[in-house]
Amino acid sequence: MSSNLALLTDFYELTMMQGYCLNHYNPDTVFEMFFRRPPFGGGFTVFAGLQPLLERVAELAFTAEDRSYLEAQGLFRPEFLDYLSDLRFTGDIWAMPEGSVVFPGEPLLRVHAPLIQGQLLESLVLNILNFQTLVATKAARIWLASNEGTVLEFGLRRAQGVNGALAASRAAFIGGAAATSNTLAGRMFGIPVRGTMAHSWVMAFSSELEAFRKYAEVYPDSCTLLIDTYDTVKSGLENAVVVGKSLKAGGHRHFGVRLDSGDLEYLSKQVRQRLDAEGLQEAAIAASNELDEEIIQQLLAQGAPIDTWGVGTHLVTAKGDSALTGVYKLAARKVDGRYQPAIKVSNNPEKISDPGIKQVHRFYNGSGSPIADLLATEEERVEAGRDYRFYHPRYPYKFMDVTGAKRVQTLLEQVMLGGKIVTEFPDLPALQGRARANLRSLDHTYRRILNPHLYKVSLSEKLKDLKFRLIAEYAGKGTGA
Amino acid sequence: MSSNLALLTDFYELTMMQGYCLNHYNPDTVFEMFFRRPPFGGGFTVFAGLQPLLERVAELAFTAEDRSYLEAQGLFRPEFLDYLSDLRFTGDIWAMPEGSVVFPGEPLLRVHAPLIQGQLLESLVLNILNFQTLVATKAARIWLASNEGTVLEFGLRRAQGVNGALAASRAAFIGGAAATSNTLAGRMFGIPVRGTMAHSWVMAFSSELEAFRKYAEVYPDSCTLLIDTYDTVKSGLENAVVVGKSLKAGGHRHFGVRLDSGDLEYLSKQVRQRLDAEGLQEAAIAASNELDEEIIQQLLAQGAPIDTWGVGTHLVTAKGDSALTGVYKLAARKVDGRYQPAIKVSNNPEKISDPGIKQVHRFYNGSGSPIADLLATEEERVEAGRDYRFYHPRYPYKFMDVTGAKRVQTLLEQVMLGGKIVTEFPDLPALQGRARANLRSLDHTYRRILNPHLYKVSLSEKLKDLKFRLIAEYAGKGTGA
Numbered sequence: 001m002s003s004n005l006a007l008l009t010d011f012y013e014l015t016m017m018q019g020y021c022l023n024h025y026n027p028d029t030v031f032e033m034f035f036r037r038p039p040f041g042g043g044f045t046v047f048a049g050l051q052p053l054l055e056r057v058a059e060l061a062f063t064a065e066d067r068s069y070l071e072a073q074g075l076f077r078p079e080f081l082d083y084l085s086d087l088r089f090t091g092d093i094w095a096m097p098e099g100s101v102v103f104p105g106e107p108l109l110r111v112h113a114p115l116i117q118g119q120l121l122e123s124l125v126l127n128i129l130n131f132q133t134l135v136a137t138k139a140a141r142i143w144l145a146s147n148e149g150t151v152l153e154f155g156l157r158r159a160q161g162v163n164g165a166l167a168a169s170r171a172a173f174i175g176g177a178a179a180t181s182n183t184l185a186g187r188m189f190g191i192p193v194r195g196t197m198a199h200s201w202v203m204a205f206s207s208e209l210e211a212f213r214k215y216a217e218v219y220p221d222s223c224t225l226l227i228d229t230y231d232t233v234k235s236g237l238e239n240a241v242v243v244g245k246s247l248k249a250g251g252h253r254h255f256g257v258r259l260d261s262g263d264l265e266y267l268s269k270q271v272r273q274r275l276d277a278e279g280l281q282e283a284a285i286a287a288s289n290e291l292d293e294e295i296i297q298q299l300l301a302q303g304a305p306i307d308t309w310g311v312g313t314h315l316v317t318a319k320g321d322s323a324l325t326g327v328y329k330l331a332a333r334k335v336d337g338r339y340q341p342a343i344k345v346s347n348n349p350e351k352i353s354d355p356g357i358k359q360v361h362r363f364y365n366g367s368g369s370p371i372a373d374l375l376a377t378e379e380e381r382v383e384a385g386r387d388y389r390f391y392h393p394r395y396p397y398k399f400m401d402v403t404g405a406k407r408v409q410t411l412l413e414q415v416m417l418g419g420k421i422v423t424e425f426p427d428l429p430a431l432q433g434r435a436r437a438n439l440r441s442l443d444h445t446y447r448r449i450l451n452p453h454l455y456k457v458s459l460s461e462k463l464k465d466l467k468f469r470l471i472a473e474y475a476g477k478g479t480g481a
Numbered sequence: 482m483s484s485n486l487a488l489l490t491d492f493y494e495l496t497m498m499q500g501y502c503l504n505h506y507n508p509d510t511v512f513e514m515f516f517r518r519p520p521f522g523g524g525f526t527v528f529a530g531l532q533p534l535l536e537r538v539a540e541l542a543f544t545a546e547d548r549s550y551l552e553a554q555g556l557f558r559p560e561f562l563d564y565l566s567d568l569r570f571t572g573d574i575w576a577m578p579e580g581s582v583v584f585p586g587e588p589l590l591r592v593h594a595p596l597i598q599g600q601l602l603e604s605l606v607l608n609i610l611n612f613q614t615l616v617a618t619k620a621a622r623i624w625l626a627s628n629e630g631t632v633l634e635f636g637l638r639r640a641q642g643v644n645g646a647l648a649a650s651r652a653a654f655i656g657g658a659a660a661t662s663n664t665l666a667g668r669m670f671g672i673p674v675r676g677t678m679a680h681s682w683v684m685a686f687s688s689e690l691e692a693f694r695k696y697a698e699v700y701p702d703s704c705t706l707l708i709d710t711y712d713t714v715k716s717g718l719e720n721a722v723v724v725g726k727s728l729k730a731g732g733h734r735h736f737g738v739r740l741d742s743g744d745l746e747y748l749s750k751q752v753r754q755r756l757d758a759e760g761l762q763e764a765a766i767a768a769s770n771e772l773d774e775e776i777i778q779q780l781l782a783q784g785a786p787i788d789t790w791g792v793g794t795h796l797v798t799a800k801g802d803s804a805l806t807g808v809y810k811l812a813a814r815k816v817d818g819r820y821q822p823a824i825k826v827s828n829n830p831e832k833i834s835d836p837g838i839k840q841v842h843r844f845y846n847g848s849g850s851p852i853a854d855l856l857a858t859e860e861e862r863v864e865a866g867r868d869y870r871f872y873h874p875r876y877p878y879k880f881m882d883v884t885g886a887k888r889v890q891t892l893l894e895q896v897m898l899g900g901k902i903v904t905e906f907p908d909l910p911a912l913q914g915r916a917r918a919n920l921r922s923l924d925h926t927y928r929r930i931l932n933p934h935l936y937k938v939s940l941s942e943k944l945k946d947l948k949f950r951l952i953a954e955y956a957g958k959g960t961g962a
Contacts, residue, residue, distance in 0.1 A: 007665035008646070010637055012676030014664060019682065019699045069668040075703060119681065123663075126638035127646055156491055157607035158804035163644030165489070165608055182604075183495060184488035187550040195493030199825060200600065200811050201500065218500045222556060230826070230955075261827070317803035323639035323794045330681050344680060345711070346742070474711075 006062045007069070009123040014070065017116045018080040028334035030357045031118045032107035033125050036350060039137055039321035043452025044442060046140045046435050047108055048171045049132030050098035050415070051425045056124060057089050058421055089117055093416035096360070098426075099136075099174050099434035100411065101442060103457045105393055106360045106373055108133075110331070110412060122328045130324040131164070132171040138293075138318045139175025140439055142311055144447055145293035147300060148436075150308045152194050153177040154288060155316030168316035174431045176439075177315070189428055196222070196258070202229040209239040216243050223247060224256040224286060232262055233270055244280045256284035258310070264289070265304040272305040284308060292319055293449050329353045343470045349394045354463065355470050359412055363388075363405040369443050371402060373411075376460035384408045390458030396468050400456070487543045488550070490604040495551065498597045499561040509815035511838045512599045513588035514606050517831060520618055520802035524933025525923060527621045527916050528589055529652045530613030531579035531896070532906045537605060538570050539902055570598055574897035577841070579907075580617075580655050580915035581892065582923060586874055586938045587841045587854055589614075591812070591893060603809045611805040612645075613652040619774075619799045620656025621920055623792055625928055626774035628781060629917075631789045633675050634658040635769060636797030649797035655912045657920075658796070670909055677703070677739070683710040690720040697724050704728060705737040705767060713743055714751055725761045737765035739791070745770070746785040753786040765789060773800055774930050810834045824951045830875045835944065836951050840893055844869075844886040850924050852883060854892075857941035865889045871939030877949050881937070 020026055038045045062070075062084045070076050070084070091113025096102055109125060111118050142151050153172040159165035169185030179192040186193035197215055205211035208230055216223045225243065227236025237257070244255045257275075259267050264287050275283045287299075288310030296309055313319070331353070332339040341356035357378040363371045374390055376382055384407050392398035415423040426434070445453035459467065501507055519526045543551075543565045551557050551565070572594025577583055590606060592599050623632050634653040640646035650666030660673040667674035678696055686692035689711055697704045706724065708717025718738070725736045738756075740748050745768050756764045768780075769791030777790055794800070812834070813820040822837035838859040844852045855871055857863050865888050873879035896904040907915070926934035940948065 005643065005665065007668055008637070008643060009664050010635070010662040010676055011664050011667070011674040012662065012678055015676060015700065016678055016682045019678075019696055020685070022699055023695055025685070066668065070664075073674065075700070115685065122679075123637050127640060127643060130639060131642050131645065154491070156489070156604050157807075158611060159608060160641035160645040160798065160803070161612050161648040162486065162489060162608060164612070164641040164648075167642040167645075181491040181493065183490050183492050183551075184486065186492070187488055187547065193492040193554065195491055195496060197493055197497055197500075198603075201497045203811060203823060203825065204501070204506070204596065204814070214504055215500055218503050219496065219556070231828075261829075313804045317641065317798075319803060322641070322798035322800060322803050326638075330684060333685070342684060344684065348742075 004059060004061060004063065005056050005124060006060050007066050008127065009120060013119050013122055015075065017119055018076055020116050020119070021080045021083050022077065026114045026116050028339070029113065029115045029118045029330060030332040030339065031111045031122070031328055032331045032358065033109040033129060033326055033328045034107050035104055035324050035326040037104050037325060039134055039318065039324055040141060041320075041450065042137065042141060043446040043448060043455060044101045044137070044140070044439070045103065045133060046136040046175050047096045047100045047102045047133055048098055048136035048174045048431075049129040049167070050095055052132070052167070052170075053125060053128040054093065054415060054421050056128070057093070057121060057416070058419065060089050060120070062087065087117070087120070088419060089113065089121065090419040091117055091416070092414060092418065094412040095415045096411050097413065097434065099431035099438070101435070101438040103373055103455050105354065105457045106375055107331075107358055107412065108326075110357070115333070125328055126326055128167075130326040132167055133326070134318045134321065134324040135168045135171035135316060136175035136435065138315055139172040139177050140435060141293040141449060142296060142309070142315060143176025144439065145297040145300075145449055146309050151177045152179050152181065152308060152310045153315055154181045154310045154312040156182045158313040159316040165316065170428065172315055173428055174435055176432065176436065191428060196224040197226050199226060199229045202226060208235055209242065212239050212243045216247055220247055220250065220252040222254055223252070224258050224284070226258045226260060227271075228259055228261045232259065232267055237271055237274055241274065241278045241280065244275070244283055245278060248280065253282070255280065255282075256286060256307075258286040258288065260288050264306065265299055265302050268304045268306050286310060288312070290314065297449060331355065332357045341466060341470065343467065343474060345471060345474045352471065354393060354459065355467055356463065358463065359410060362409040362411055363402055364407040364409065366406045368407075369441055370455070371405060372456040372458060374458055374460055375463055377463055377466070380460055380462055382408055382410070382460070389461055390456065391461060391464040393457065393459050396464060400458070485540060485542060485544065486537050486605060487541050488547050489608065490601060494600050494603055496556065498600055499557055501597050501600070502561045502564050503558065507595045507597050509820075510594065510596045510599045510811060511813040511820065512592045512603070512809055513812045513839065514590040514610060514807055514809045515588050516585055516805050516807040518585050518806060520615055520799065520805055521622060522801075522931065523618065523622060524927040524929060524936060525582045525618070525621070525920070526584065526614060527617040527656050528577045528581045528583045528614055529579055529617035529655045529912075530610040530648070531576055533613070533648070533651075534606060534609045535574065535896060535902050537609070538574070538602060538897070539900065541570050541601070543568065568598070568601070569900060570594065570602065571900040572598055572897070573895060573899065575893040576896045577892050578894065578915065580912035580919070582916070582919040584854055584936050584938045586835065587856055588812075588839055588893065589807075591838070596814070606809055607807055609648075611807040613648055614807070615799045615802065615805040616649045616652035616797060617656035617916065619796055620653040620658050621916060622774040622930060623777060623790070623796060624657025625920065626778040626781075626930055627790050632658045633660050633662065633789060633791045634796055635662045635791045635793040637663045639794040640797040646797065651909065653796055654909055655916055657913065657917065672909060677705040678707050680707060680710045683707060689716055690723065693720050693724045697728055701728055701731065701733040703735055704733070705739050705765070707739045707741060708752075709740055709742045713740065713748055718752055718755055722755065722759045722761065725756070725764055726759060729761065734763070736761065736763075737767060737788075739767040739769065741769050745787065746780055746783050749785045749787050767791060769793070771795065778930060812836065813838050822947060822951065824948065824955060826952060826955045833875075833952065835874060835940065836948055837944065839944065840891060843890045843892055844883055845888040845890065847887045849888075850922055851936070852886060853937040853939060855939055855941055856944055858944055858947070861941055861943060863889055863891070863941070870942055871937065872942060872945040874938065874940050877945060881939070
């Protein structure tokens with residue numbers, strides 16, 4: 001597969017781009033990417049996908065083959081095709097730090113570029129950020145449900161395509177997974193890889209005990225035995241005890257068993273009791289089989305002594321919400337040398353965009369916990385210690401006063417300047433560390449898996465005034481020339 | 482991204498492979514890939530992903546970088562790493578024709594190879610076939626719900642990653658979509674691409690009418706106007722009528738409008754009436770906005786005059802079932818020069834595999850409609866005109882007699898021999914044609930979107946006897962050396 005993704009774009013972006021080009025209409029613009037609700041009915045979202053996105057934007061270019069392909073469509077004129085051949089992204093991009101906890105309505109990414117370039121980026125931005133943010137958020141929910149436990153991402157075989165699997169492994173690690181089963185993801189992204197045996201190993205030998213012994217011979221210090229091929233308690237567990245004791249007697253460590261079927265609460269308790277009775281207190285119990293955050297939370301609430309969670313399908317395909325509802329909207333357009341705020345109106349107030357070039361400010365209390373986020377116009381100065389009125393984004397008569405915030409963090413940072421990446425990308429463990437620190441700083445009511453407290457994203461007074469003025473002005477715009 | 486996917490494998494495949502290698506245990510084996518239930522509660526499944534899978538299998542090889550990466554994991558011995566460096570897939574593969582309608586329990590793919598090679602393929606087989614088959618099936622459901630209408634796949638921005646989008650576009654086309662919005666998928670796979678304008682085009686001009694006129698100037702013969710940016714009926718429709726009549730007066734064709742919000746039944750009827758009243762009977766109405774097969778079926782049942790369906794998120798992420806439950810199981814292993822059937826037993830009868838090397842035979846009635854599929858051992862000769870007893874795969878006392886079938890089609894064909902592809906790949910329109918012909922040949926009760934008739938996949942008498950004999954034999958296998 002080509003790594004140059006200029007053509008990875010909805011065809012209408014190209015037809016519109018030609019329309020702008022032939023009309024010689026290409027003003028400077030600002031587009032913002034945001035989403036409208038947190039996935040999975042949760043209270044937070046973990047932003048991911050920034051580095052892969054920026055790396056692709058930096059290298060975007062239409063090849064000669066791309067040009068021939070477009071030419072053959074019969075819709076594009078040579079003048080526009082020449083224009084495309086020379087096109088590179090030369091704009092600026094501002095973004096949330098990857099791994100940050102983010103909330104609905106706030107820009108995660110802001111693209112400053114001529115209209116045609118801004119339009120070209122739409123599909124790529126949405127494809128990469130929507131999916132990685134979705135999976136990072138799912139992983140964070142699972143990690144929290146496991147009481148910050150050890151979550152292994154095992155989703156390769158059920159992921160949505162090759163890159164679906166690779167991108168999911170990356171995002172799942174950022175969101176909190178400790179390791180992946182996907183070896184290529186391990187090599188590409190430096191994620192720890194894990195895995196021991198499948199049922200096919202056990203079936204390949206003439207008895208379960210022989211299969212376990214053969215495995216322990218090869219991996220005496222990394223031996224997790226899958227004990228549910230025949231009968232978990234009567235056969236698998238007893239054979240595992242034999243092998244585990246023999247490994248222990250030989251001075252080996254990191255022994256464990258894995259359950260992949262049956263009632264995980266009942267079985268894990270039986271297994272723990274038996275292992276302990278045989279002096280194998282340090283043997284770990286791993287569980288897998290269609291797990292998700294709700295099942296894990298319930299198992300732990302009922303005292304299941306499970307140490308490690310293998311989560312596959314439901315993590316990498318983001319069970320419950322197969323897509324993040326991220327959108328990419330025009331925020332401003334330069335007219336006569338000055339940016340004019342743009343707004344997308346709709347009969348549905350939820351779908352009216354917040355106009356203008358915006359910055360996001362996070363207000364913290366004295367314990368370092370976020371109170372709320374304030375969207376303000378880019379030129380507003382927002383700082384700790386001052387009092388601010390936070391306006392509801394849809395009801396202009398609703399507000400709250402935030403006084404005495406101990407710290408204000410300005411979230412959007414410049415990451416691209418004139419088409420060049422101007423940020424250092426942290427490695428994945430650092431991104432995971434950021435996500436964990438962000439999650440831990442949130443009041444626990446926002447981290448609840450079900451029915452969380454709603455974190456407020458508000459408008460500054462100036463932005464609120466602008467928004468409702470523009471809504472009034474736009475009421476008459478649709479009706480004619 | 483590297484196109485060589487040797488490392489795109491669950492890590493436990495590699496630990497098991499080393500285990501077999503160091504034990505000098507590498508018998509000839511046969512693995513079969515099958516799934517346990519049709520997705521979306523439907524009655525059929527469309528097989529897709531074969532060509533991309535085989536192309537990758539044919540080129541599988543561990544690179545020097547792969548080797549270094551594995552070496553650094555500290556688990557693998559030089560002897561095994563040398564072995565991997567020389568490893569290529571040298572086996573045979575049999576498969577269903579891509580685009581075929583398939584059913585639960587029957588092998589879609591059969592891999593004949595030494596154990597270590599067979600094991601290596603598992604993750605790749607499942608990743609590619611599970612996802613493409615899932616999306617092709619979703620597309621077929623949507624195509625059927627639209628009364629074999631024009632379905633456009635618009636999913637790029639919500640798809641699960643870059644390749645998730647590309648693979649989804651390919652599979653959606655096989656399943657019945659007429660075109661994609663994903664331009665790169667169009668170039669890579671030869672799928673027709675479609676797309677016109679977004680709301681951002683309409684908002685980029687000083688009025689809706691100006692935006693429509695500018696678009697029509699550039700695309701007079703391919704002009705679909707998005708009419709819901711401001712007010713669909715009062716503004717968008719009226720402005721579209723002005724532009725449509727002017728195009729018609731100029732002798733242009735292929736004019737249409739698109740609805741992307743609101744009540745699609747009400748609006749499409751209003752729009753149709755008004756277009757007709759203005760002499761624009763040939764103008765097409767396209768609809769989009771979170772569509773799926775159930776919504777489309779309902780709109781058509783209520784007489785919504787919609788000509789073209791743009792389907793995005795729910796098609797490419799396979800709403801309702803984010804993964805196909807495909808598995809890859811050992812079917813036979815050579816012992817002393819002869820294949821011995823293998824079975825995966827389980828406390829859950831649904832999860833007991835059918836043993837041995839199998840072939841799938843589809844029986845047709847005189848009208849060319851499939852009656853049922855028969856799984857038989859590979860060496861059984863099954864032919865039209867003879868009578869067969871079809872046994873239920875889980876209840877040995879349940880059977881039906883199939884007499885006088887007019888045609889029997891043997892479905893698994895050899896596609897790889899000694900690691901080389903030995904089949905011609907049809908182009909995508911041919912695969913789509915096969916899927917459509919297969920779907921049309923099914924009795925309509927199997928094609929129902931909800932609560933379909935259950936298509937029977939049965940065992941031959943010989944296979945039934947083998948299965949239940951092995952289950953009895955395996956009862957004692959787990960308990961010791």
